[in-house]
Amino acid sequence: MISSIAELISDRIGTMPAGERRAAQTLIANYPLTGLKTVAEFSAAAGVSSPTILRFVARLGFQNYPEFQSALQDELAAQLQSPASRTLNPSSAGGAVSPMLEATLDNMRETFRHLTDRQLADIATRLAERRGKTFLIGGRFTDPLARYMAAHLAIIQPDVYHLAGQESIWRDRLIDMGKRDVLVIFDIRRYQESLVRFAEKAHHRGVQIILFTDQWLSPIARFARHVIAGRTAVPSAWDSSAALFVVAETLIAAVTRQLEAAGAKRMRDLESLR
Amino acid sequence: MISSIAELISDRIGTMPAGERRAAQTLIANYPLTGLKTVAEFSAAAGVSSPTILRFVARLGFQNYPEFQSALQDELAAQLQSPASRTLNPSSAGGAVSPMLEATLDNMRETFRHLTDRQLADIATRLAERRGKTFLIGGRFTDPLARYMAAHLAIIQPDVYHLAGQESIWRDRLIDMGKRDVLVIFDIRRYQESLVRFAEKAHHRGVQIILFTDQWLSPIARFARHVIAGRTAVPSAWDSSAALFVVAETLIAAVTRQLEAAGAKRMRDLESLR
DNA sequence: CAAAATACGTAACATTCGATACAGCGCCCC
DNA sequence: GGGGCGCTGTATCGAATGTTACGTATTTTG
Numbered sequence: 001m002i003s004s005i006a007e008l009i010s011d012r013i014g015t016m017p018a019g020e021r022r023a024a025q026t027l028i029a030n031y032p033l034t035g036l037k038t039v040a041e042f043s044a045a046a047g048v049s050s051p052t053i054l055r056f057v058a059r060l061g062f063q064n065y066p067e068f069q070s071a072l073q074d075e076l077a078a079q080l081q082s083p084a085s086r087t088l089n090p091s092s093a094g095g096a097v098s099p100m101l102e103a104t105l106d107n108m109r110e111t112f113r114h115l116t117d118r119q120l121a122d123i124a125t126r127l128a129e130r131r132g133k134t135f136l137i138g139g140r141f142t143d144p145l146a147r148y149m150a151a152h153l154a155i156i157q158p159d160v161y162h163l164a165g166q167e168s169i170w171r172d173r174l175i176d177m178g179k180r181d182v183l184v185i186f187d188i189r190r191y192q193e194s195l196v197r198f199a200e201k202a203h204h205r206g207v208q209i210i211l212f213t214d215q216w217l218s219p220i221a222r223f224a225r226h227v228i229a230g231r232t233a234v235p236s237a238w239d240s241s242a243a244l245f246v247v248a249e250t251l252i253a254a255v256t257r258q259l260e261a262a263g264a265k266r267m268r269d270l271e272s273l274r
Numbered sequence: 275m276i277s278s279i280a281e282l283i284s285d286r287i288g289t290m291p292a293g294e295r296r297a298a299q300t301l302i303a304n305y306p307l308t309g310l311k312t313v314a315e316f317s318a319a320a321g322v323s324s325p326t327i328l329r330f331v332a333r334l335g336f337q338n339y340p341e342f343q344s345a346l347q348d349e350l351a352a353q354l355q356s357p358a359s360r361t362l363n364p365s366s367a368g369g370a371v372s373p374m375l376e377a378t379l380d381n382m383r384e385t386f387r388h389l390t391d392r393q394l395a396d397i398a399t400r401l402a403e404r405r406g407k408t409f410l411i412g413g414r415f416t417d418p419l420a421r422y423m424a425a426h427l428a429i430i431q432p433d434v435y436h437l438a439g440q441e442s443i444w445r446d447r448l449i450d451m452g453k454r455d456v457l458v459i460f461d462i463r464r465y466q467e468s469l470v471r472f473a474e475k476a477h478h479r480g481v482q483i484i485l486f487t488d489q490w491l492s493p494i495a496r497f498a499r500h501v502i503a504g505r506t507a508v509p510s511a512w513d514s515s516a517a518l519f520v521v522a523e524t525l526i527a528a529v530t531r532q533l534e535a536a537g538a539k540r541m542r543d544l545e546s547l548r
Numbered sequence: 549c550a551a552a553a554t555a556c557g558t559a560a561c562a563t564t565c566g567a568t569a570c571a572g573c574g575c576c577c578c
Numbered sequence: 579g580g581g582g583c584g585c586t587g588t589a590t591c592g593a594a595t596g597t598t599a600c601g602t603a604t605t606t607t608g
Contacts, residue, residue: 006388007390010389010390010392010393011390011392013393014392014396021499022495022496025491025495025498025501025503026491026495028388028503029388029489029490029491029495029501029503030351030489030490030491031388033347033350033351033354036310036347037347047495047496073307073310073311076307077304077307080307098386100523100524100527101382101383101386101520101524104382104520104523105379105382105383108375108378108379109375109379112375140425141422141425141426143421143425144418144419144421144422144425145418145422147417147418147421148415148418148419148515151414151415151417151418152415152512234523234527235527236523236526236527236530236531237527237530237531238426238523238526238527238530240523241422241519241523242516242519242520242523245515245516245519246375246378246516249374249378249508249510249512249514249515249516250374250375252510252512253374253508253509253510253511253512256510256511256512257510257511
């Protein structure tokens with residue numbers, strides 16, 4: 001059962017030749033606006049020639065381009081009149097993807113429900129007031145999150161370091177850490193002993209620890225000044241770090257806002273360095 | 275302050291002659307669709323002649339009819355991109371975090387709305403059938419996503435490589451790539467030239483490219499076999515990669531499911547190695 | 549009530565658009 | 579390695595679109 005043109009496209013996109021597939025992808029990515037423009041504009045956006053666009057709409061079963069556009073407009077009209085229909089969209093019926101998405105969305109709502117604006121603001125402030133250095137580290141699967149956060153923070157403020165590589169390498173960097181510094185740790189099940197040991201030592205040196213973990217709380221929580229507990233359960237063989245990822249992005253945004261004045265200047269300086 | 279064309283119209287509708295007023299009312303009645311049709315159709319719908327329509331848009335300050343249509347399309351594009359703004363729900367309490375979370379949730383829903391089970395299944399199948407090697411690479415801020423995906427895929431199947439470090443390093447690895455291989459690229463604004471070059475060369479070697487990008491599509495889309503366009507707009511100084519992150523997790527789950535038999539054995543073997 | 553100004557539609561024009569024929573190219577299969 | 583098939587872009591044609599000029603109708607104003 002195919003109701004919308006978008007479905008029709010994604011249904012047949014597998015059987016299309018390369019050029020027409022590009023047209024399809026361009027249309028889907030910016031649906032349905034690209035289809036409302038002229039053939040020339042459409043073809044330019046997709047990086048193919050006009051005839052390819054026409055062959056594309058012909059393959060979808062339309063007699064000519066205007067007919068195709070009319071269909072898109074009718075669809076759009078129906079959408080605009082009943083905004084409610086958008087939320088209850090047909091793709092949510094069964095399928096393998098929806099459970100995953102639904103669970104992830106739930107995880108985020110739950111995660112943020114237990115997280116007050118105040119907490120986030122406190123953590124952001126701590127990250128923004130740069131009395132000392134900021135270190136970030138993650139576990140086996142969460143190291144990318146640490147990297148992601150470090151990549152952003154390092155742009156708006158100095159002295160941001162991501163600890164990577166072998167354990168011995170970052171263990172030695174403990175010597176540089178003191179009570180003015182902050183350590184951001186990502187650790188979810190199965191909790192890594194090496195990280196726990198590292199956190200404990202850092203804690204003893206007076207380092208303030210901000211912990212991203214799952215709802216069962218890594219043992220590191222004992223040493224942490226701030227704990228962010230994200231939901232991780234999804235219908236998959238793996239746990240999901242998506243909720244923690246969003247919290248990280250939220251914090252990055254908050255820190256950036258707080259450092260607006262200083263950060264903006266720094267970003268300009270960085271620009272000029274390129 | 276006049277922001278939308280609809281406002282502009284209702285602002286000046288009082289000063290218009292009868293015919294043009296009818297045009298205005300017809301347009302407002304089912305805004306903005308009538309304005310996207312041809313002058314002839316517009317005039318027929320309003321019950322006036324074509325020149326009247328043209329005088330109408332001229333009075334609104336547009337040089338010609340196409341310019342008027344472009345403006346309408348831009349407006350529509352803005353609306354469609356942020357579904358949140360349309361629902362305009364003040365229900366969710368203010369605070370600094372909610373807008374960020376709401377936007378992120380919207381982005382995910384919107385991203386998956388343009389992504390069918392079929393497409394995801396196709397991509398997962400391609401990643402699961404290991405005829406050749408799998409390479410993953412990301413840009414400045416998206417490299418962590420590539421890492422995250424690589425960390426998981428490498429566990430359930432062999433020959434998964436994350437390309438990191440300097441450009442020269444991964445450029446040299448092109449020599450190992452052939453038409454049996456898959457290259458997963460993450461590239462969002464501002465698109466990195468080095469990645470585009472790399473993708474082009476890989477494409478010429480027959481490598482199948484799976485691209486994670488934003489809704490404006492990286493130029494790499496031209497070479498890609500599969501394109502995943504995620505929404506990235508959030509109320510922050512930075513773009514959000516959260517939607518792409520969730521797609522990545524979804525794919526990881528799907529691939530794992532497909533490789534269940536073979537993958538489970540491999541995971542057991544890995545366990546025993548520790 | 550008359551004259552002028554404005555508004556509106558018909559019709560012809562120029563431009564742009566969509567459609568098609570054709571040739572080059574790569575690809576796959578034998 | 580050669581022949582055939584399918585895909586794609588260039589160039590061209592016809593059609594439809596937006597635009598403008600002009601004459602008629604309508605309203606406004608002195």
